[in-house]
Amino acid sequence: MKDFHCTCGQRIYFDNTHCLACGRSLRFDPERHTMVALTPSESRGPTESEATLVDEAGRHFRECRNRTQYRACNWVLPASEKQPYCRSCRLNKVVPHLERPGNVRHWTKLESAKRHLLYTLIELGLPVRSPKETDGLGLEFAFLEDSRSNANVRESFVATGHARGLITLNLAEADDAYREKTRQQLGEIYRTILGHFRHESGHYYYELLVRGTHWRSAFEQVFGDPDLNYQQALKRHYTKGRTNDWQQHFISAYASSHPSEDWAETWAHYLHMRDTLETASAFGLRVNVPTSTRDIPLQALVDQWVELTVVLNALNRSMGLQDAYPFVLTETVVTKLRLVHQVIQAASQ
Numbered sequence: 063m064k065d066f067h068c069t070c071g072q073r074i075y076f077d078n079t080h081c082l083a084c085g086r087s088l089r090f091d092p093e094r095h096t097m098v099a100l101t102p103s104e105s106r107g108p109t110e111s112e113a114t115l116v117d118e119a120g121r122h123f124r125e126c127r128n129r130t131q132y133r134a135c136n137w138v139l140p141a142s143e144k145q146p147y148c149r150s151c152r153l154n155k156v157v158p159h160l161e162r163p164g165n166v167r168h169w170t171k172l173e174s175a176k177r178h179l180l181y182t183l184i185e186l187g188l189p190v191r192s193p194k195e196t197d198g199l200g201l202e203f204a205f206l207e208d209s210r211s212n213a214n215v216r217e218s219f220v221a222t223g224h225a226r227g228l229i230t231l232n233l234a235e236a237d238d239a240y241r242e243k244t245r246q247q248l249g250e251i252y253r254t255i256l257g258h259f260r261h262e263s264g265h266y267y268y269e270l271l272v273r274g275t276h277w278r279s280a281f282e283q284v285f286g287d288p289d290l291n292y293q294q295a296l297k298r299h300y301t302k303g304r305t306n307d308w309q310q311h312f313i314s315a316y317a318s319s320h321p322s323e324d325w326a327e328t329w330a331h332y333l334h335m336r337d338t339l340e341t342a343s344a345f346g347l348r349v350n351v352p353t354s355t356r357d358i359p360l361q362a363l364v365d366q367w368v369e370l371t372v373v374l375n376a377l378n379r380s381m382g383l384q385d386a387y388p389f390v391l392t393e394t395v396v397t398k399l400r401l402v403h404q405v406i407q408a409a410s411q
Contacts, residue, residue: 063076063178063181063337063340063341063344064096064340064341064344065341065344065345066096066097068081068083068084068086068088068097068099069084069086069099069117069118070083070084070086070099071083072084074088074097076090076097076177076178076181077136077174077177078097078136079136081099084099086099086100086101087099087100087101087115088100088136089115089123089125089136089137089138090136090137090138090177090181091123091137091138092137092148092149092150092180092184093140093149095181095184095185098117098121098123098138099117099118100115100116100117100123100138101115101116102115102116103115103116103122103141105122105141112124113125114141115138121140122140122141122142123138123139123140123141124138124139124140124141124143125138125139126138126139126146126147126148126150126151127146127147127151128147128148128151128173132160132166132169132170133170134166134169134170134173135148135150135151135173135177136177137149137150137151137177149180149190150173150176150177150180151173152192153176153180153190153192153201153202153203154202154203154204154205155202155203155204155228156203156204156205156206157169157205158205158206158207158233159207159212159214159215162212162214165207165233167236168233168234168236168237169205169233169236171236171255172205172231172233172235172236172255175254175255175256175258175259176203176259178256178259178337179256179259179260179263179333181337182260182333182336182337183263185336185337185340186336186406186410187406187409187410187411188267188406188409188410189270189409193227198270199226199227199266199269199270200227201227201229201263201266202227202228202229203228203229203230203231204228204229204230204231205230205231205233206220206230206231206232206233207220207232207233207234208220208232208234210234211232211233211234211237211240220232222235222258222262223262223265224262224265224266226269227266227269227270229259229262229263229266230262231255231258231259231262235255235258236255241253241254241255249315250314250315250316251314251388251389252314252388252389257330257334260329260330260333260334261326261327261329261330262326263329263330263333264325264326264327264328264329264330265322265325265326267329267405267409268281268288268322268325268326268329271405271408271409272325272405273288277401277405277408280401280404281321281325281401282321284397284398284401285321285324285325285328285398285401286321286324287321288321288322288325290320290321292320292322295319295320296319296320298319299316299318299319299320304318305318309390309392310392310394311392311394311395312324312327312394312395313327313328313331313389313391313395313398314327314389324398325398325402328395328398328399328402329402331389331399332399332402332403332406334387335363335364335367335399336363338367338370338374339363339366339367339370342370347370358403360396360399360400360403360404361396363403364391364396364399367391368391371386371387374386374387375387375388
């Protein structure tokens with residue numbers, strides 16, 4: 063993540079909506095990939111009822127409808143855009159029942175993490191398009207409840223997952239207590255909303271960039287056969303448990319369940335690396351991360367990542383917290399990260 067500043071010079075952050083120093087409205091412009099400081103404008107949008115905002119350069123913007131109705135978004139659109147939703151919110155296929163108390167708050171947390179994911183995908187030069195914007199495989203999101211958290215819905219169990227471009231997340235994941243309880247029940251050492259999104263996006267980009275392409279052969283050499291029976295593999299993973307030596311070959315225990323999950327877990331960790339290293343560099347730490355992925359050898363990324371995570375973990379321990387990055391990058395895992403890196407490099411050209 064970049065180190066953003068308001069027009070007045072005040073440091074601001076990706077989720078901010080107002081500058082506390084000068085009072086300007088703050089929004090993210092996905093077209094220019096930066097935060098913008100805005101003031102009300104006298105001009106109107108596509109309809110007379112829609113007010114616009116203007117930045118110091120004279121560019122006019124409109125609010126996303128999810129901002130005006132629910133205060134759940136801080137991205138903007140060009141004032142001339144007829145689409146009512148921003149580039150992030152137009153990817154939503156299903157949102158939760160927003161009339162139920164607490165759902166807007168939980169949904170807003172999911173949207174915040176989703177926008178963070180999209181920021182990184184756009185920064186890496188990856189295609190981010192809805193099904194309506196492409197003839198092929200588009201990206202969509204569904205935020206659902208099940209009867210465990212809402213007795214008024216029919217679904218008895220909603221699992222986080224991916225299917226043909228649709229990423230589904232259980233709204234309950236926005237509840238910190240639920241997420242921590244689930245993490246402990248599954249024996250996970252890391253579970254976050256952003257981590258979910260990064261993992262599931264890995265499944266999407268496998269379908270988009272690897273399956274049916276020349277990358278398939280390299281995938282099978284590094285990760286294994288993605289066409290192994292998925293349900294049988296997961297059943298075996300949850301009944302027999304992890305192998306004793308999984309850390310030598312996989313970034314997480316779950317990655318050992320199936321080649322597709324191994325790819326998705328490795329993809330997620332690559333996004334962890336890229337985003338956190340960019341943040342460290344933007345805030346003046348001694349890391350060197352060029353903007354273009356084509357300019358970065360994978361080993362240089364790994365070396366800087368290992369050095370940075372040692373510091374991150376030490377800082378967390380000093381605060382009495384768990385390690386920020388409780389994982390080990392073995393040579394096998396680095397080989398897998400290298401393939402992810404190469405696929406992203408090719409896609410961003």
